[in-house]
Amino acid sequence: MDNLGHLLDGFVNVLSPGNLLMALLGVVAGTAVGVLPGIGPAMTVALLLPVTYGMDPTQAFILFAGIYYGGMYGGSTTSILLNTPGESSSVITSIEGNKMAKAGRAAQALATAAIGSFVAGTIATLLLVFVTPLVVTFAVGLGAPEYFAIMLLAFVAVSVTLGSSRVRGFASLLLGLVIGLIGIDGVTGRQRLTLGIPQLADGIDVVVVAVGIFAVGEALWVAAHMRRKAMPVIPVGRPWLGAEDWRRSWRPWLRGTALGFPFGALPGSGAEIPTFLSYAVEKRLARRPEEFGHGAIEGVAGPEAANNASAAGTLVPMLAIGLPTTATAAVMLAAFESYGIQPGPLLLERQPALVWTLIASLFIGNLLLLVLNLPLAPAWAKLLRVPRPYLYAGILFFASMGAYAVNSQPLDLILLLLLGLLGFAMRRFGLPVLPLIVGVILGPRAELQGRRSLQLSGGDLSGLVGGPLSIAIYAVLVILLAWPLIKRFVPGKAL
Amino acid sequence: MSEQEPAHGHGASREGDRTSVRADERRSPGERPSPDERTSLGDGPRSGDRAQYGVCAFLALLGALVIVDALSITPLTSSNDPIGPRSVPVLLGVALLVVAVVYGVDVARGGRGEPEAGEDVDLSTAMDWRTVLLLAGAFAANAVLIEPLGWVISGTVMFWGAAFALGNRHHVRGLMIAVVLSLVTFYVFAIGLGVNLPAGVLQGIL
Numbered sequence: 001m002d003n004l005g006h007l008l009d010g011f012v013n014v015l016s017p018g019n020l021l022m023a024l025l026g027v028v029a030g031t032a033v034g035v036l037p038g039i040g041p042a043m044t045v046a047l048l049l050p051v052t053y054g055m056d057p058t059q060a061f062i063l064f065a066g067i068y069y070g071g072m073y074g075g076s077t078t079s080i081l082l083n084t085p086g087e088s089s090s091v092i093t094s095i096e097g098n099k100m101a102k103a104g105r106a107a108q109a110l111a112t113a114a115i116g117s118f119v120a121g122t123i124a125t126l127l128l129v130f131v132t133p134l135v136v137t138f139a140v141g142l143g144a145p146e147y148f149a150i151m152l153l154a155f156v157a158v159s160v161t162l163g164s165s166r167v168r169g170f171a172s173l174l175l176g177l178v179i180g181l182i183g184i185d186g187v188t189g190r191q192r193l194t195l196g197i198p199q200l201a202d203g204i205d206v207v208v209v210a211v212g213i214f215a216v217g218e219a220l221w222v223a224a225h226m227r228r229k230a231m232p233v234i235p236v237g238r239p240w241l242g243a244e245d246w247r248r249s250w251r252p253w254l255r256g257t258a259l260g261f262p263f264g265a266l267p268g269s270g271a272e273i274p275t276f277l278s279y280a281v282e283k284r285l286a287r288r289p290e291e292f293g294h295g296a297i298e299g300v301a302g303p304e305a306a307n308n309a310s311a312a313g314t315l316v317p318m319l320a321i322g323l324p325t326t327a328t329a330a331v332m333l334a335a336f337e338s339y340g341i342q343p344g345p346l347l348l349e350r351q352p353a354l355v356w357t358l359i360a361s362l363f364i365g366n367l368l369l370l371v372l373n374l375p376l377a378p379a380w381a382k383l384l385r386v387p388r389p390y391l392y393a394g395i396l397f398f399a400s401m402g403a404y405a406v407n408s409q410p411l412d413l414i415l416l417l418l419l420g421l422l423g424f425a426m427r428r429f430g431l432p433v434l435p436l437i438v439g440v441i442l443g444p445r446a447e448l449q450g451r452r453s454l455q456l457s458g459g460d461l462s463g464l465v466g467g468p469l470s471i472a473i474y475a476v477l478v479i480l481l482a483w484p485l486i487k488r489f490v491p492g493k494a495l
Numbered sequence: 496m497s498e499q500e501p502a503h504g505h506g507a508s509r510e511g512d513r514t515s516v517r518a519d520e521r522r523s524p525g526e527r528p529s530p531d532e533r534t535s536l537g538d539g540p541r542s543g544d545r546a547q548y549g550v551c552a553f554l555a556l557l558g559a560l561v562i563v564d565a566l567s568i569t570p571l572t573s574s575n576d577p578i579g580p581r582s583v584p585v586l587l588g589v590a591l592l593v594v595a596v597v598y599g600v601d602v603a604r605g606g607r608g609e610p611e612a613g614e615d616v617d618l619s620t621a622m623d624w625r626t627v628l629l630l631a632g633a634f635a636a637n638a639v640l641i642e643p644l645g646w647v648i649s650g651t652v653m654f655w656g657a658a659f660a661l662g663n664r665h666h667v668r669g670l671m672i673a674v675v676l677s678l679v680t681f682y683v684f685a686i687g688l689g690v691n692l693p694a695g696v697l698q699g700i701l
Contacts, residue, residue: 037613037614037615038613038614038615050690051684051688051690054688054689078614082614165601165606165608167594167597167598167601167606168598168608170590170594171550171554171594171595171598174554174587174590174591174594175554175557177587178557178561178587178591181561181583181584181587185580187576187580188571188576188579188580190568190569190571190580191568192564192565192568192580192584193560193561193564193584195564216634218613219630219657220627220630220631221611221613221616222613222615222616223623223626223627223629223630223660223661224622224623224624224626224627225610225616225617225618225620225622225623226615226616226617226620226623226626226661226662227614227615227616227617228617228620228662231614387663388615388661388662389657389658389659389660389661389662389663389669390658390663390669390672392615392630392657392661393653393654393655393657393658393661393663393669393673394654394676396630396633396634396653396654396657397650397653397654397657397676397677397680398680400634400637400638400641400650400653401646401650401680401684401690401692404641404646404691404692405684405690405691405692408691408693410638410639410641410642413634413637413638413641414635414638416634416638417631417634417635417638420631420634421631424627425550427610427611428610428622429546429547429550429608429610430607430608430609430610430611431550431608447583450583451576451578454577454578455574455575455576455577458574458577459572459577459578
């Protein structure tokens with residue numbers, strides 16, 4: 001087992017003091033931003049990108065991965081204690097979790113969420129160890145037409161399955177693709193959409209786009225609808241689980257893991273769908289389904305496990321193919337490029353030390369998170385009382401610092417504000433943000449692969465259809481696009 | 496807890512319908528759907544949200560701009576790049592125009608995007624433009640001041656201004672936090688980690 005050998009090397013690397021410190025910093029920062037409203041892991045990784053340029057890439061990625069996993073843990077604390085989810089992936093948790101908290105079982109809700117996250121995260125990371133090399137073996141044989149098809153699939157999947165409305169999802173995607181178009185065309189050197197502004201020739205940096213849409217957009221949106229009366233935070237002691245709760249939790253943890261990992265790995269499903277499915281499954285299998293809606297522990301255990309397992313699942317396409325399925329993965333992908341590391345199937349071969357140390361750090365990070373979250377939950381809950389003016393002023397402060405640091409040009413701050421206004425408008429009109437981010441990051445690469453495919457065929461459009469795989473992908477695309485039509489012919493409960 | 500009912504009923508009644516997950520996620524569970532959101536379900540008396548036509552117009556204008564810009568590029572194709580730099584932008588521009596039209600039809604039929612919910616977002620309140628403009632102003636001040644005055648001063652101005660815009664009335668405390676935050680970030684990031692933050696007029700003092 002070659003992989004296990006690599007993984008052991010990764011553990012040896014990650015146990016150096018510098019790397020351990022980064023893992024700890026990452027999970028602490030991740031939990032904090034997961035708990036805090038208005039800021040999430042994707043935004044945090046984007047903000048830290050310019051700050052970490054000078055760092056060793058391995059350490060930077062250990063930090064980012066810690067933030068990603070930590071954000072998943074922190075999000076559950078918010079959704080259980082505050083009744084509004086911190087991250088979209090914790091929405092389902094808040095349904096039962098908050099009921100449990102109101103019934104005086106906050107400690108058990110937090111405990112089943114934290115332990116379930118640990119169990120799911122560990123199992124799913126193990127799956128990641130075995131699945132990633134398999135996907136790589138499969139992906140190295142792919143050519144430009146297949147990549148182009150996979151990216152098109154990612155575009156359509158994030159736009160149609162996440163949007164409450166398809167047309168709004170596509171509008172968001174197109175906005176992202178257009179932003180990605182700005183700058184000098186890599187193949188011919190022609191300027192596109194630079195409007196005569198010389199600073200735009202290099203395009204708009206991904207950090208500026210992500211921070212503008214997430215951080216500035218969110219701050220402006222909150223400013224427009226600020227909740228004047230603070231929401232009550234349910235006080236909580238140290239989380240613990242009784243024997244009965246353990247008995248009721250372990251199966252949902254495992255089922256949640258089984259649902260979360262594959263869905264995380266698929267483009268466009270993210271963490272929301274598996275948490276949702278896990279909730280439905282647990283409700284159906286529960287011995288006392290009448291408890292659902294009144295604080296059933298299974299309804300917290302399952303979705304929380306699914307949520308963390310999907311985070312690990314997300315890393316499979318990111319590390320193996322260079323395909324992001326969530327906003328955080330998209331920003332991490334941009335981070336690879338800013339370090340001059342080419343993401344894709346060759347990543348594992350060219351940067352084995354980085355990838356395996358990163359994966360090993362996930363195991364360590366999970367353990368650290370369990371230790372941090374169980375005894376310290378009351379301390380994290382205090383973060384929910386941060387005065388909102390300072391919180392959002394701080395978010396804007398770090399947003400502009402991060403964006404300025406990329407190129408040291410004040411124009412980026414103006415762009416940041418404009419993108420913030422765009423993010424504001426998208427929140428107002430219910431346009432999902434993820435398609436835009438994926439469009440910005442994958443758009444230029446998709447164009448490159450598409451043009452490369454056509455180069456092989458001499459401009460003939462048949463060049464875009466390569467082997468059987470790309471035909472299969474286009475078939476899936478057609479099904480996704482025609483789904484509203486197909487659904488009419490499928491009996492109601494079939495799905 | 497009667498206010499809990501809508502969210503739960505909502506979550507449970509749609510199990511299995513994948514495409515509706517986002518809609519569930521946008522409404523924070525436990526929060527009663529605001530009157531606006533009810534209309535989005537298609538059965539409300541209000542005939543939609545006119546401002547959405549602005550989004551359609553924006554998408555259409557952007558599409559036109561992308562096409563015009565693409566056509567102004569001198570065509571350049573070669574054997575190793577048969578489609579050149581123009582095709583993709585033209586395609587995206589056309590797609591934007593199509594989406595703008597479909598969007599418009601959707602709005603005319605009463606379609607409505609649900610405003611994003613959140614911990615600190617209270618959608619039952621009217622849009623507070625004054626706060627938004629003050630906040631954007633504080634942010635713009637930073638963009639203008641960062642080069643001449645330096646990060647420590649412009650960052651302080653922005654933090655204090657943003658906190659003020661968002662309702663902070665402890666002016667001295669706000670100012671102290673702003674100054675400390677600016678100084679700490681300058682020393683840690685600019686001097687410690689080599690991040691490019693300008694010292695401005697305080698060059699030599701810091």
